[in-house]
Amino acid sequence: MEITADSGDRFYEILTPEALNFLTRLHDQFAGRRHDRLAARMESRKHISNGRNLRFLPETAAVREEPTWRVAGAGPGLEDRRVEITGPTDRKMTVNAMNSGAKVWLADQEDATSPTWDNVIGGQISLHDAIRRQIDFTSSEGKEYRLGETTPTIVMRPRGWHLVEKHLRYTDRAGQRSPASGSLVDFGLYFFHNAKELIERGTGPYFYIAKIENHLEARLWDDVFTFAENALGIQHGTIRATILIETIPAAFEMEEILYELREHCAGLNAGRWDYIFSIIKNFRGRGASFVLPDRADITMTVPFMRAYTELLVATCHKRGAHAIGGMSAFIPNRRDPEVTTRALAAVTADKRREATDGFDGTWVAHPDLVSTARAEFDAVLGDRPNQVDRLRPDVHVTADDLLDLRIDGKVTDAGVASNVSIAVRYIESWLRGVGAAAIDNLMEDAATAEISRSQLWQWMHQRVVTAEGTLITRAIVERELEAVLDSAPAGGRFGEAAEVFRAVTLEEDFPTFLTLTAYSQYLVENAQAVAA
Numbered sequence: 001m002e003i004t005a006d007s008g009d010r011f012y013e014i015l016t017p018e019a020l021n022f023l024t025r026l027h028d029q030f031a032g033r034r035h036d037r038l039a040a041r042m043e044s045r046k047h048i049s050n051g052r053n054l055r056f057l058p059e060t061a062a063v064r065e066e067p068t069w070r071v072a073g074a075g076p077g078l079e080d081r082r083v084e085i086t087g088p089t090d091r092k093m094t095v096n097a098m099n100s101g102a103k104v105w106l107a108d109q110e111d112a113t114s115p116t117w118d119n120v121i122g123g124q125i126s127l128h129d130a131i132r133r134q135i136d137f138t139s140s141e142g143k144e145y146r147l148g149e150t151t152p153t154i155v156m157r158p159r160g161w162h163l164v165e166k167h168l169r170y171t172d173r174a175g176q177r178s179p180a181s182g183s184l185v186d187f188g189l190y191f192f193h194n195a196k197e198l199i200e201r202g203t204g205p206y207f208y209i210a211k212i213e214n215h216l217e218a219r220l221w222d223d224v225f226t227f228a229e230n231a232l233g234i235q236h237g238t239i240r241a242t243i244l245i246e247t248i249p250a251a252f253e254m255e256e257i258l259y260e261l262r263e264h265c266a267g268l269n270a271g272r273w274d275y276i277f278s279i280i281k282n283f284r285g286r287g288a289s290f291v292l293p294d295r296a297d298i299t300m301t302v303p304f305m306r307a308y309t310e311l312l313v314a315t316c317h318k319r320g321a322h323a324i325g326g327m328s329a330f331i332p333n334r335r336d337p338e339v340t341t342r343a344l345a346a347v348t349a350d351k352r353r354e355a356t357d358g359f360d361g362t363w364v365a366h367p368d369l370v371s372t373a374r375a376e377f378d379a380v381l382g383d384r385p386n387q388v389d390r391l392r393p394d395v396h397v398t399a400d401d402l403l404d405l406r407i408d409g410k411v412t413d414a415g416v417a418s419n420v421s422i423a424v425r426y427i428e429s430w431l432r433g434v435g436a437a438a439i440d441n442l443m444e445d446a447a448t449a450e451i452s453r454s455q456l457w458q459w460m461h462q463r464v465v466t467a468e469g470t471l472i473t474r475a476i477v478e479r480e481l482e483a484v485l486d487s488a489p490a491g492g493r494f495g496e497a498a499e500v501f502r503a504v505t506l507e508e509d510f511p512t513f514l515t516l517t518a519y520s521q522y523l524v525e526n527a528q529a530v531a532a
Contacts, residue, residue, distance in 0.1 A: 005167035077203035080385035081361035089123030158186030160211030215256035246271025267322030273447035297409025314392035325354035325362035428497035
């Protein structure tokens with residue numbers, strides 16, 4: 001494993017020879033299988049685009065029908081997850097999350113982090129220091145941030161299988177060189193440096209696993225966990241993983257995913273924004289019946305989202321797993337009481353629905369929302385740490401239910417303009433190294449930007465006409481893009497953001513993730529050119 005980038009302050013503490021050797025061993029064991037699974041994803045998408053509908057797998061029916069097996073469940077410190085705060089791992093956000101009052105901090109190296117080299121390794125340093133209670137931060141204005149007495153359990157989210165880390169180069173046994181796997185780098189560095197320290201402090205190495213699409217990808221992660229535990233001499237099953245069900249193929253294999261990870265699994269999470277993106281991506285060319293309306297109309301109560309969340313709760317509790325709810329995008333604005341009032345009302349309704357449906361916990365994206373979310377779960381849970389014992393025999397979800405995309409909503413001119421604005425402004429933020437951005441009083445990350453650009457692509461290619469009578473064309477989207485650029489503040493990276501936006505939205509081909517090309521061209525090549 002070779003470092004191909006300059007080292008920042010304290011990088012040497014993370015990128016030790018021993019840690020790099022551990023990453024090499026992970027890649028020796030699993031890099032080939034990772035490539036196989038990514039190739040299988042492409043094959044699956046091709047079948048769906050050609051008209052094959054997803055289904056519950058007949059070949060794994062025995063797993064679903066066997067009533068006795070259960071997952072490992074919560075590890076120490078994960079029994080009560082009623083409120084989890086999500087966010088990136090820079091030092092300021094780390095201290096804020098650790099002081100938020102939440103039960104769990106989802107330390108996000110994935111969608112809420114722009115994967116600059118400084119963010120990737122700087123985030124590892126923040127986590128290393130937070131675990132040892134050695135972290136503090138002083139802002140440019142002189143404000144000091146320090147840890148309080150009570151802090152949440154940390155659950156770290158590595159990047160998905162599809163992402164690479166080009167600042168590390170792996171050479172396999174045959175002498176072939178390739179960028180390292182972002183998943184294995186994030187997981188490996190965190191586990192290597194912190195697993196034993198976490199165990200000694202009474203919790204453990206816990207992970208959120210993102211973007212998986214089927215039980216075979218879950219099996220790969222389970223094998224990674226077992227290998228890592230053996231390599232460091234840690235008891236098998238110490239790792240606990242919570243799997244995000246945020247792709248439509250994974251929704252059809254929830255039970256099989258739990259089964260594959262049963263010795264390491266704590267639960268499932270309903271990753272709502274990526275789930276919507278996955279549906280658009282997979283069915284974008286399948287005709288008018290698969291066209292979704294404005295993002296604002298795709299609520300958690302529309303049929304396909306309701307079916308997905310109900311099935312998730314029932315599946316988890318059947319197998320002794322936590323069901324964790326998703327993140328409402330509404331955030332408060334301390335300078336605008338009216339915005340804050342609307343945000344708190346929306347979050348209250350969202351969390352009340354999740355708690356009464358049987359979820360064991362939920363996500364928030366801002367410290368000011370912790371108490372609001374906690375109140376709704378306290379009202380249902382009381383002193384109980386969770387409601388895993390609440391089975392849902394009333395839930396009967398079919399394949400047709402999961403694909404029932406009928407929504408009482410419209411595509412509007414305002415929806416087109418909003419999608420362009422959000423996508424471009426988020427990409428600009430991401431290029432500056434900020435992966436979670438407050439835009440128009442919503443917390444946007446890579447997943448919500450993906451919805452915006454994929455809806456535009458689909459609307460253009462399906463020749464959708466808005467409620468106002470506008471045929472959505474490339475020219476219409478370009479017009480909205482120019483309006484965003486005209487109103488953009490000086491000094492940002494809006495010109496480059498527009499280039500990325502055009503590449504992932506306006507071309508004939510549909511890139512599977514907007515971050516792939518943008519990462520290679522702007523966070524690696526351009527950054528190296530500037531450094532040179």
